[in-house]
Amino acid sequence: MIIAVDAAGGEYAPHEVIKGAIKAAREYQVEIALVGRKEILYVQAGRHLGKLGMTIIDANDVIGPDEPPIEAVDSKPNSSIVIGVNLVKDGAASAFVSAGNTGAMLYSSFIILGKIPGVDRPAIGSLITINTGSPVLLIDSGANANCRPHHLVQFAQLGSTYFHGLFGIDAPRVSLLNTGEEESKGNSLAQESYQLLKKTDLNFTGNIEGQDIARGKTDVIVTDGFTGNILLKTLEGISAHWLYSLLQSGQVFSKAYRLSLQALNRDIGMDAWAKRLDYRESGGACLLGVNGNIIIAHGRSQATAIKNAIGLAKQTVEQNIRDNIMEDTYEQTGISG
């Protein structure tokens, strides 16, 4: 399995991306195709190429994090993102991972790969792990700012299929993010989506409120891309804040405190626990509903996060998510496959 990785995308490219790719090649036995300027990549990754089965795909342009996505993608055919997505389109790579401009990843995936038949709106499914050992898929976490109720139903279908594929759980629990438990709660989008979700074959368990996200009450949380993006970033921010506060107080306070903190770490691995929600570690998100496997990593991904994103790409490829989605979509829409 060949996984293409954008070596030019993200705040810590190319150094941390290369480090993460090397780790992933070792840990997951996948072949990595690094996409970026070949002169730079040969210098930085050259000695690993042979023994790890890594290759370099030259891309002499890059789309910056703040460039307007449509203009950038249309005007930069040699950018690492456009080339990476084309590798998936052509079948040269099974998946593409990038920590670069998210908008450019979305737009290039839409126009180059196209949508899976039956899907109106591809959406970003992000795995969140707060509660011990039980990840939750948040969909849409940022692809569609303005949504209609039937879009949320499709997100629920995409999310349910993906969650089943990744974790082997039959009929994952699907919940609608809302402001209360009763079906009359929320804005008109949430109210109307609730009524549609009730009628599907999904394992729809009703509304979920913000305070219950950490409580392992559901598998798939469905919302519009505006609310989902704010939720995801809030979780990141508050966790980073706790982590920072703990570290910060360790610097300010007594030696006794530092020793306490060390003992705490030794006993419960607090670092590992706090890092679960740390974007520097988190494994990225999958763009669900496009014709190919696209993994969007956080712009601030460092080596471990890149490695984890490549791991998610491998799982996504192995589960054959695209065909599962197509099958489920056909079943749900009544079109015979």
Add this chain to the structure above:
Amino acid sequence: MIIAVDAAGGEYAPHEVIKGAIKAAREYQVEIALVGRKEILYVQAGRHLGKLGMTIIDANDVIGPDEPPIEAVDSKPNSSIVIGVNLVKDGAASAFVSAGNTGAMLYSSFIILGKIPGVDRPAIGSLITINTGSPVLLIDSGANANCRPHHLVQFAQLGSTYFHGLFGIDAPRVSLLNTGEEESKGNSLAQESYQLLKKTDLNFTGNIEGQDIARGKTDVIVTDGFTGNILLKTLEGISAHWLYSLLQSGQVFSKAYRLSLQALNRDIGMDAWAKRLDYRESGGACLLGVNGNIIIAHGRSQATAIKNAIGLAKQTVEQNIRDNIMEDTYEQTGISG
């Protein structure tokens, strides 16, 4: 100053409400009027009445947490919420504090007190304190699920006036909750609201993303009541989760760990720090834009949270928020006061 307190509202009523009211009477030198069934209140609070200047207002009915607000308010004129709001309307109390049914608090405030002239949509402003010592006002945190851009502008005006009144800060920084920094980001509500906010006299500092809420970058965060409510509850939930995890691991792990945790507490007061976002401690929120001072406490408020909510009520009364809002509204709309 007389502050009416709903002794029948919230999960821990009446016991914790009475405890909190007694604490507040001592700490803030305010006169408390407990609203609830007089037989119960005389038994539970009777011996404190004289020396603390507390009184009892009989309300022989109660609105449950899950009752539909409109029907409940309309059919229960003798409920503690309806009687409490009427005390404010009649000038018998300067403010009313309740941890009861939020919908019933909103609806009874709208119909009994009415709106301040110039305000279309009253909104809930919640004080969040994550970053050390710098509270942020989130508005609207739940009164209006469906909003139009000009409503968000009014929330910004209400929030700015309230924040100025509470903390004496001139021209508080006002930010729009959004999915990115650029003004083109977000759903159509956010995009249009941004354009309107730019044209106001407010100290509008642009968009704020979820990860920056804990970073002290702004004073007032403006959003619709759907997104705001989800954000607030998510912050509560994740903080409760961290707190629980810390306590939980203390029970499971070694004695060395428990000693470490004690040392940590001693050194940095971690308990106090974690509790800042704990709803059992947090001081409630103000319903801004109605003709009277209404403080909405969390349904799970215990004594300290009730005490803090009464403290917020006192501050709100002292700052004469209603007149400030009216003055600011007239200035902003160009109507001469």
